[in-house]
Amino acid sequence: xxxxxxxxxxxxxxxxxxxxxxxxxxxxxxxxxxxxxxxxxxxxxxxxxxxxxxxxxxxxxxxxxxxxxxxxxxxxxxxxxxxxxxxxxxxxxxxxxxxxxxxxxxxxxxxxxxxxxxxxxxxxxxxxxxxxxxxxxxxxxxxxxxxxxxxxxxxxxxxxxxxxxxxxxxxxxxxxxxxxxxxxxxxxxxxxxxxxxxxxxxxxxxxxxxxxxxxxxxxxxxxxxxxxxxxxxxxxxxxxxxxxxxxxxxxxxxxxxxxxxxxxxxxxxxxxxxxxxxxxxxxxxxxxxxxxxxxxxxxxxxxxxxxxxxxxxxxxxxxxxxxxxxxxxxxxxxxxxxxxxxxxxxxxxxxxxxxxxxxxxxxxxxxxxxxxxxxxxxxxxxxxxxxxxxxxxxxxxxxxxxxxxxxxxxxxxxxxx
Numbered sequence: 548x549x550x551x552x553x554x555x556x557x558x559x560x561x562x563x564x565x566x567x568x569x570x571x572x573x574x575x576x577x578x579x580x581x582x583x584x585x586x587x588x589x590x591x592x593x594x595x596x597x598x599x600x601x602x603x604x605x606x607x608x609x610x611x612x613x614x615x616x617x618x619x620x621x622x623x624x625x626x627x628x629x630x631x632x633x634x635x636x637x638x639x640x641x642x643x644x645x646x647x648x649x650x651x652x653x654x655x656x657x658x659x660x661x662x663x664x665x666x667x668x669x670x671x672x673x674x675x676x677x678x679x680x681x682x683x684x685x686x687x688x689x690x691x692x693x694x695x696x697x698x699x700x701x702x703x704x705x706x707x708x709x710x711x712x713x714x715x716x717x718x719x720x721x722x723x724x725x726x727x728x729x730x731x732x733x734x735x736x737x738x739x740x741x742x743x744x745x746x747x748x749x750x751x752x753x754x755x756x757x758x759x760x761x762x763x764x765x766x767x768x769x770x771x772x773x774x775x776x777x778x779x780x781x782x783x784x785x786x787x788x789x790x791x792x793x794x795x796x797x798x799x800x801x802x803x804x805x806x807x808x809x810x811x812x813x814x815x816x817x818x819x820x821x822x823x824x825x826x827x828x829x830x831x832x833x834x835x836x837x838x839x840x841x842x843x844x845x846x847x848x849x850x851x852x853x854x855x856x857x858x859x860x861x862x863x864x865x866x867x868x869x870x871x872x873x874x875x876x877x878x879x880x881x882x883x884x885x886x887x888x889x890x891x892x893x894x895x896x897x898x899x900x901x902x903x904x905x906x907x908x909x910x911x912x913x914x915x916x917x918x919x920x921x922x923x924x925x926x927x928x929x930x931x932x933x934x935x936x937x938x939x940x941x942x943x944x945x946x947x948x949x950x951x952x953x954x955x956x957x958x959x960x961x962x963x964x
Contacts, residue, residue: 583867584614585644585859588628592619594824595887602883606874613867618643625649625752625853626928632660632858644859644868647699649752650850654690654921655928656858663857665694668869676873681894687918688854696854697876698892700884702819703848703916704758705908706730706839710832712814716740723836727786730815730839734795737814745795747804748787748817749942753934754851755817757920759783761847762840767920773959775934776952783841784941784948791942798943819851820909823888827905837908848912849919852889926962933958 591599596619603615620627625648632642648656656662666673673694677685680698688696710720716736724730734745749755757767763786765779774780790796799807805822807813809829817838827833840846855872859865874880878898881891890909891900902910922930934955941951 582612582614583863584616585864585867585871586616586618587645587647587855587871588618588620588632588643589647589853590620590625590628591887598883598887602875602880603871605879605883606871609874610870613870615871625652626931629655629659629928636660641860642858644857644864645872646856646858647853648696648856649853649919650687651753651919651921651931652927653688653696653854653856654923656856657690657695658925660858662695663859663865663868665697665857665869665872668857668865669873672873676876679876679893679897681913683916684850684892684894684913687850687892687916688856690921696856697872698850699855699875700821700852700887700889701892702821702851702889703909703912704755704817704838704851705820705823705912706815706817706836707808707822707826707830708815708834708836709808709811709813709830710834712737712741712743712811712832720832720834723834724839725837727839727841731790731793731795734790734815735793738793738795741814743811744797744799744804744807744813746790746815746817747796747799747808747813748790749801749804750819750851751801751935753931753938754819754849754919756934756938757849758838758847759787761849761917762838762844764841764844768922771923773956773963775959776949776956781949781952784938784952786841788942788944788948791944819888820890820906821851821888823903823906824886825888827903833905835905835908837912846912846915847917848915849917851919922959922963924962924964930959930962933962 589599599617603617606615620631628646628648629652632646636642642660646656669676677694684698688694688698706723708723713720718733718736724733737743737745760767760780760783763779763783765777765783766774768774791798804813804816808816809826811830838846855875857865857868857872859868881893881900885891885900885902890906893900937951937955940946941948
């Protein structure tokens with residue numbers, strides 16, 4: 548009897564060992580090899596999510612030993628992705644294999660989630676992937692010169708306008724405003740001769756504010772210190788506030804402004820090129836132009852969207868995540884993704900991507916791209932909120948511009964170590 552039980556236990560152990568060796572991750576491909584599962588967290592819903600799913604389906608069909616899935620934290624800002632990942636880690640779970648944070652949160656991902664250095668992960672292969680980007684675009688996902696992300700979703704602020712509404716008031720739709728002064732003059736004409744809102748310029752985060760201040764010769768951050776009350780910043784905010792004071796920009800929310808433009812109850816909107824597809828489906832005479840300039844100042848535009856940042860913990864998942872990231876910035880995948888309205892971050896001289904001519908202004912503005920400020924220290928998310936709060940107080944007339952910029956500067960300084 549004793550020998551029987553001994554032989555029985557040996558058989559059980561052998562069966563367990565066989566099961567573990569054959570099914571180490573719970574999945575197999577058709578050849579019996581283990582399948583590695585990786586997930587990607589992003590903020591998009593609707594059409595964007597559908598196209599993301601399409602890309603992932605194509606990837607899964609090409610790589611039977613890797614199974615990718617996407618998780619949408621839609622309806623909010625980039626910060627909600629960070630919060631979800633923090634909560635996941637706090638609960639003892641692994642972070643997502645890949646995250647798509649805003650470009651201003653790359654450093655936060657490195658310091659908070661120990662994001663993976665892509666040059667080390669990809670080795671020699673990484674060099675060939677990096678080479679498909681213009682150097683200035685590649686730098687958008689670097690921290691201290693180290694590549695931690697692959698630029699993926701990329702946008703910059705363009706000028707959308709309703710060509711039919713321009714014609715209605717005698718304006719030439721082929722001659723959109725090239726400066727903010729011209730924009731104000733056109734706004735006055737539309738205000739005096741129609742019942743539609745002339746203009747809206749803003750974003751739900753600090754992105755558009757940085758674009759305006761930087762394009763007026765200022766900065767959010769210089770030599771590691773905020774410069775939010777510089778003369779250039781104050782002047783840009785005064786010009787922006789002037790549109791509100793004259794009734795050219797209505798005091799409505801970002802969502803209301805988007806809906807108003809789509810309903811053809813607004814003539815012009817300064818916003819991300821990624822809204823192009825949604826606007827084009829609803830505004831029959833939609834046209835686009837480059838973001839207006841401040842006189843002779845050269846435009847300086849931070850990127851909208853986000854890079855692919857790898858947060859996977861195990862070597863196995865990191866390798867699989869690298870394969871997914873490579874595919875997502877391939878020509879095949881990018882030709883799918885640009886149908887969201889985002890533009891391709893890849894060098895057009897090396898990787899030709901299909902585009903709509905109304906996306907051309909955004910591509911022409913790639914030469915003006917600058918990094919979206921990554922605030923130093925652990926309070927980057929709080930700083931973002933403080934900037935947006937003071938921005939709205941200034942624009943809505945709750946505080947005088949110079950005083951508001953001074954208070955904002957002080958508040959941000961208090962949050963930087």
